[in-house]
Amino acid sequence: MDRPQRRRLTPQARKTEIVEAAERLLQAHGGAGVRVEDVVREAGVAKGTFFLYFPTWDDLLETVRDRLVAAFAAASPPPRETDGPIDWPALVDRQAGAYIDFASARQGIGQAVFNSDFAARRPMAGDAPVRLAALIRAGQAAGAFGSVAPEPTARLLYVALDEAARAVAAGADRDAMLAALQHMIRRTLAP
Amino acid sequence: MDRPQRRRLTPQARKTEIVEAAERLLQAHGGAGVRVEDVVREAGVAKGTFFLYFPTWDDLLETVRDRLVAAFAAASPPPRETDGPIDWPALVDRQAGAYIDFASARQGIGQAVFNSDFAARRPMAGDAPVRLAALIRAGQAAGAFGSVAPEPTARLLYVALDEAARAVAAGADRDAMLAALQHMIRRTLAP
Amino acid sequence: MDRPQRRRLTPQARKTEIVEAAERLLQAHGGAGVRVEDVVREAGVAKGTFFLYFPTWDDLLETVRDRLVAAFAAASPPPRETDGPIDWPALVDRQAGAYIDFASARQGIGQAVFNSDFAARRPMAGDAPVRLAALIRAGQAAGAFGSVAPEPTARLLYVALDEAARAVAAGADRDAMLAALQHMIRRTLAP
Amino acid sequence: MDRPQRRRLTPQARKTEIVEAAERLLQAHGGAGVRVEDVVREAGVAKGTFFLYFPTWDDLLETVRDRLVAAFAAASPPPRETDGPIDWPALVDRQAGAYIDFASARQGIGQAVFNSDFAARRPMAGDAPVRLAALIRAGQAAGAFGSVAPEPTARLLYVALDEAARAVAAGADRDAMLAALQHMIRRTLAP
DNA sequence: AATGAATGAGGTTTCATTCAT
DNA sequence: TATGAATGAAACCTCATTCAT
Numbered sequence: 142m143d144r145p146q147r148r149r150l151t152p153q154a155r156k157t158e159i160v161e162a163a164e165r166l167l168q169a170h171g172g173a174g175v176r177v178e179d180v181v182r183e184a185g186v187a188k189g190t191f192f193l194y195f196p197t198w199d200d201l202l203e204t205v206r207d208r209l210v211a212a213f214a215a216a217s218p219p220p221r222e223t224d225g226p227i228d229w230p231a232l233v234d235r236q237a238g239a240y241i242d243f244a245s246a247r248q249g250i251g252q253a254v255f256n257s258d259f260a261a262r263r264p265m266a267g268d269a270p271v272r273l274a275a276l277i278r279a280g281q282a283a284g285a286f287g288s289v290a291p292e293p294t295a296r297l298l299y300v301a302l303d304e305a306a307r308a309v310a311a312g313a314d315r316d317a318m319l320a321a322l323q324h325m326i327r328r329t330l331a332p
Numbered sequence: 333m334d335r336p337q338r339r340r341l342t343p344q345a346r347k348t349e350i351v352e353a354a355e356r357l358l359q360a361h362g363g364a365g366v367r368v369e370d371v372v373r374e375a376g377v378a379k380g381t382f383f384l385y386f387p388t389w390d391d392l393l394e395t396v397r398d399r400l401v402a403a404f405a406a407a408s409p410p411p412r413e414t415d416g417p418i419d420w421p422a423l424v425d426r427q428a429g430a431y432i433d434f435a436s437a438r439q440g441i442g443q444a445v446f447n448s449d450f451a452a453r454r455p456m457a458g459d460a461p462v463r464l465a466a467l468i469r470a471g472q473a474a475g476a477f478g479s480v481a482p483e484p485t486a487r488l489l490y491v492a493l494d495e496a497a498r499a500v501a502a503g504a505d506r507d508a509m510l511a512a513l514q515h516m517i518r519r520t521l522a523p
Numbered sequence: 524m525d526r527p528q529r530r531r532l533t534p535q536a537r538k539t540e541i542v543e544a545a546e547r548l549l550q551a552h553g554g555a556g557v558r559v560e561d562v563v564r565e566a567g568v569a570k571g572t573f574f575l576y577f578p579t580w581d582d583l584l585e586t587v588r589d590r591l592v593a594a595f596a597a598a599s600p601p602p603r604e605t606d607g608p609i610d611w612p613a614l615v616d617r618q619a620g621a622y623i624d625f626a627s628a629r630q631g632i633g634q635a636v637f638n639s640d641f642a643a644r645r646p647m648a649g650d651a652p653v654r655l656a657a658l659i660r661a662g663q664a665a666g667a668f669g670s671v672a673p674e675p676t677a678r679l680l681y682v683a684l685d686e687a688a689r690a691v692a693a694g695a696d697r698d699a700m701l702a703a704l705q706h707m708i709r710r711t712l713a714p
Numbered sequence: 715m716d717r718p719q720r721r722r723l724t725p726q727a728r729k730t731e732i733v734e735a736a737e738r739l740l741q742a743h744g745g746a747g748v749r750v751e752d753v754v755r756e757a758g759v760a761k762g763t764f765f766l767y768f769p770t771w772d773d774l775l776e777t778v779r780d781r782l783v784a785a786f787a788a789a790s791p792p793p794r795e796t797d798g799p800i801d802w803p804a805l806v807d808r809q810a811g812a813y814i815d816f817a818s819a820r821q822g823i824g825q826a827v828f829n830s831d832f833a834a835r836r837p838m839a840g841d842a843p844v845r846l847a848a849l850i851r852a853g854q855a856a857g858a859f860g861s862v863a864p865e866p867t868a869r870l871l872y873v874a875l876d877e878a879a880r881a882v883a884a885g886a887d888r889d890a891m892l893a894a895l896q897h898m899i900r901r902t903l904a905p
Numbered sequence: 906a907a908t909g910a911a912t913g914a915g916g917t918t919t920c921a922t923t924c925a926t
Numbered sequence: 927t928a929t930g931a932a933t934g935a936a937a938c939c940t941c942a943t944t945c946a947t
Contacts, residue, residue, distance in 0.1 A: 149910055149946055173452050176937070187912045192939060258449045261364050293496075293504070293512035300495040301488040308487055321484035328519040343927085368921060378929040380924080389921065531925055531931060555834050559917070569933045574918060640831045643746050675894035678881055679874040686873040687866075695866070703866035710901040725906080750942060760908040762945080771942065 145185065156194045159184045160204055164250055167205065172253025199263055206254040210268055213243050219276065229285035233276075233330065234323050237302060241319055244306030251306070270299045277330065286330040298326055347385045350375045351395055355441055358396065363444025390454055397445040401459055404434050410467065420476035424467075424521065425514050428493060432510055435497030442497070461490045468521065477521040489517055527567065538576045541566045542586055546632055549587065554635025581645055588636040592650055595625050601658065611667035615658075615712065616705050623688045623701055630692030633685075652681045659712065668712040680708055729767045732757045733777055737823055740778065745826025772836055779827040783841055786816050792849065802858035806849075806903065807896050810875060814892055817879030824879070843872045850903065859903040871899055 150158070162184035166175045177198060181191050195201040217239045244251055254260060274295035280286040305322045309315045341349070353375035357366045368389060372379050386392040408430045435442055445451060465486035471477040496513045500506045532540070544566035548557045559580060563573050577583040599621045626633055636642060656677035662668040687704045691697045723731070735757035739748045750771060754761050768774040790812045817824055827833060847868035853859040878895045882888045 147911060147945065152910075155910075171452050173449055177939090178937085188914095188938095189912055189940080190910080193911075196939090198938075252452060256447050257452065258364060261362055261443060261448065289515055290508055290512050293499070293509050294516065296499055296509075297492040297495055297512060297516055300491045304488055304491040305484075308484070313484070317481055318484050318487075321481050321488060324480055325485065325488055325516070325520045328522065329516045331519070341927095346927090367919090379922090379931090380929055381927080383922065384927075387922095529923085529925065529932060534931075537931080553834050555831055558915085560915090570918090571920080571933055571935095572931080575932075578918090580917075634834060638829050639834065640746060643744055643825060643830065671897055672890055672894050675878075675881070675886070675891050676898065678891075679877055679894060679898055682873045682877040683870040686870055690866070690869055699863055700866050700869075703863050703870060706862055707867065707870055707898070707902045710904070711898045713901070723906090728906085749940090761910095761943090762908055763906080765943065766906070769943095 148185075152194070155186070155190070156204075159186065159191060159194055160201070160208065163201055164205055164208075167253040168247060168249035171249045172257050172259070175253070199259060202254055202259045203263060205250060206265065209247065209250055209254065213240070214268075214272075216243060219272070227283065227285075229280045229283060230327055233280075233326055236276075237305075237322050237326060238319055240302045241306045241309055241315065241322070244303065245309035245315070248307060248310030251303075255303075270295045273299055280330065285332070287332040289330065294329065298329065301325060343385070346377070346381070347395075350377065350382060350385055351392070351399065354392055355396055355399075358444040359438060359440035362440045363448050363450075366444070390450060393445055393450045394454060396441060397456065400438060400441055400445065404431070404460075405463075407434060410463070418474065418476075420471045420474060421518055424471075424517055427467075428496075428513050428517060429510055431493045432497045432500055432506065432513070435494065436500040436506075439498060439501030442494075446494075461486045464490055471521065476523070478523040480521065485520060489520065492516060530567075534576070537568070537572070538586075541568065541573060541576055542583070542590065545583055546587055546590075549635040550629060550631035553631045554639050554641070557635070581641060584636055584641045585645060587632060588647065591629065591632055591636065595622070596650075596654075598625060601654070609665065609667075611662045611665060612709055615662075615708055618658075619684060619687075619704050619708060620701055622684045623691055623697065623704070626685065626688030627691035627697070630689060633688070637685075652677045655681050662712065667714070669714040671712065676711060680711065683707060725767070728759070728763070729777075732759065732764060732767055733774070733781065736774055737778055737781075740826040741820060741822035744822045745830050745832075748826070772832060775827055775832045776836060778823060779838065782820060782823055782827065786813070786842075787845075789816060792845070800856065800858075802853045802856060803900055806853075806899055809849075810878075810895050810899060811892055813875045814879045814882055814888065814895070817876065818882040818888075821880060821883035824876075828876075843868045846872055853903065858905070860905040862903065867902065871902065874898060 159180065163175070163180045166179055166183055177188065177191055180201070181188050184191075191201075195204070217236055255265075270292075274291040277286060277289070277291040277295055281288065281291070301322060305318045308318050350371065354366070354371045357370055357374055368379065368382055371392070372382050375382075382392075386395070408427055446456075461483075465482040468477060468480070468482040468486055472479065472482070492513060496509045499509050541562065545557070545562045548561055548565055559570065559573055562583070563570050566573075573583075577586070599618060637647075652674075656673040659668060659671070659673040659677055663670065663673070683704060687700045690700050732753065736748070736753045739752055739756055750761065750764055753774070754764050757764075764774075768777070790809055828838075843865075847864040850859060850862070850864040850868055854861065854864070874895060878891045881891050
């Protein structure tokens with residue numbers, strides 16, 4: 142028949158192809174009902190190839206999650222000291238907006254890896270709240286923020302960020318959500 | 333034979349038995365890996381009986397979810413006007429504490445019905461944020477709160493409440509989480 | 524369509540049906556290439572039913588093996604003292620013949636459970652050689668046999684018995700094999 | 715790059731490397747669970763190379779089996795007439811001991827090629843019993859053995875030899891097994 | 906001759922749901 | 927109303943074998 146040629150790639154390239162195929166499907170379906178079968182069809186590879194790169198389905202999801210986290214970290218790097226004195230409130234506002242836009246555009250994936258049975262099965266180190274806590278601490282050191290407890294507050298703010306993104310993805314007014322979020326953050330961290 | 337006597341109960345009582353058995357297991361396992369098989373064993377009924385009362389597994393989860401929501405509503409009723417002028421900040425603080433204690437004690441169930449594939453399959457009307465928005469509106473009407481947008485803010489505060497409960501259930505210091513939460517809420521709603 | 528009616532049986536009856544279907548196939552194919560799929564087709568049950576009774580494929584083989592051993596034990600019971608003095612050489616000759624006939628008629632099953640990867644995966648207590656050693660000991664006590672070491676000799680005689688059956692099943696002359704076997708046993712055990 | 719130099723060997727040498735790697739693994743694991751993957755890793759060659767030399771997995775096992783048979787034949791050659799009159803009973807005793815020692819030291823391989831699904835899939839010409847029958851015939855011609863039927867008896871003695879080796883490999887007392895075996899053989903073949 | 910990425914048929918196992926009793 | 931044996935559609939995963947390089 143017209144069986145497509147066997148395409149030989151470097152392992153890294155092939156792995157990426159599979160992950161990206163998975164991301165497309167997860168984004169479209171929120172993770173629910175996406176199976177190995179679907180991913181390999183989307184990626185145009187054989188089933189065995191999938192398991193060559195991901196021993197289990199959860200290993201794929203883990204990779205997807207790691208890529209998501211890394212992508213946001215790369216997209217909104219923490220402020221560098223060298224750029225002069227930091228306008229903390231403005232910085233926080235900007236980051237909040239960036240997060241909403243980033244995460245709402247990837248809501249399906251986020252759902253699949255953060256609000257699913259998978260998330261319960263394979264809990265995550267939880268990098269984001271840690272980075273947020275560090276940010277709060279830095280702002281406090283600069284005298285820009287009040288004396289809230291950094292870690293608990295970071296946790297709470299983080300889920301608020303996430304919820305805002307989810308709301309926007311679900312159709313809520315982006316600017317209204319962002320305004321409410323920024324208000325909450327500014328007020329919470331204000332001296 | 334000496335088969336255990338078939339216990340004839342009112343339909344409602346039998347249904348409750350099953351739900352409560354399910355709640356015990358979901359609470360213990362966070363929902364992961366709890367199967368119909370397990371529930372009927374815990375409830376002491378036959379498998380067919382389960383489907384007599386719950387056409388599908390998700391119907392059971394829906395019932396569990398509804399009961400959870402109803403239980404909290406019953407446990408912390410909204411303030412009644414008749415009790416004289418309301419101390420809004422104090423009210424909010426009290427509700428936050430109540431929510432943390434209630435939800436952290438039922439974290440497993442909450443996980444199973446709110447942070448799982450089920451939650452994605454069967455989204456919920458979302459009663460809690462609505463009630464919270466109403467509360468904010470009432471406080472605003474009384475001049476106790478500032479002019480934030482009630483619905484978006486309610487959404488954000490609600491997930492913060494939830495996260496605080498989750499953190500406590502996971503071992504975080506209850507009082508520290510509560511303090512951070514109360515600070516956030518008070519500041520966010522302050523005039 | 525003409526989907527066959529669902530046949531409800533007692534668990535024991537259904538289990539037996541499945542085992543017997545398996546035995547037919549194993550006997551016919553020597554175990555090689557017989558799969559769950561084949562057994563359920565032969566038994567006329569659904570695949571899930573198989574796993575209801577045999578958690579794994581090897582559990583089925585174990586049941587088949589146990590039945591085989593039990594069947595031979597039942598078919599040729601050890602001599603009872605009450606029947607008067609025993610003619611040991613004649614007894615041994617008779618048992619040898621019985622074993623050859625029994626085992627050669629079930630060569631396929633024997634192959635599947637005793638000379639296969641399964642046998643290596645799940646080694647057996649090895650009841651037969653033990654019973655044979657007891658028989659030798661009893662004959663020695665009666666002065667009918669010489670002073671060979673019972674256990675090692677029983678092991679060796681047992682595999683010879685088995686090989687004779689295998690040879691007969693493979694087409695060798697039954698009487699010639701039996702004669703050679705009886706000669707070997709008699710000579711080995713003679714005083 | 716620094717990829718390990720592709721070692722160019724004569725085909726025969728490369729094939730031997732693979733077989734010997736396989737033998738090491740089969741001996742260690744009794745054949746169960748040894749896969750092509752394992753063999754090529756042990757041999758330090760690529761997977762494709764394996765199939766260059768062995769069209770199928772069973773071809774490898776066949777080679778292993780042939781080497782095993784040839785190795786024993788080489789290790790204990792049949793007696794040559796030129797050495798003068800043969801002491802048949804002593805010869806037989808010696809061969810039995812040699813077989814036990816040889817086979818018990820290679821029990822894993824023996825299991826993999828003689829008592830496995832492979833052995834059923836690819837039955838063997840059965841050289842060993844044939845040679846044993848010839849030996850019996852020669853002894854009979856010399857007047858040292860009785861008039862047993864050579865072929866059936868050789869079959870039975872051969873499996874006894876094999877079982878003795880298996881028992882020793884499994885931890886049985888070598889000398890006790892050997893004594894029982896020699897007794898059985900001597901008595902069976904005695905005039 | 907040698908490599909190792911890619912294949913896909915085939916196998917076991919799970920479990921929500923059905924249905925004869 | 928209640929039972930529990932029976933179902934079968936997935937789902938995951940393995941691994942001998944192929945083939946482009």
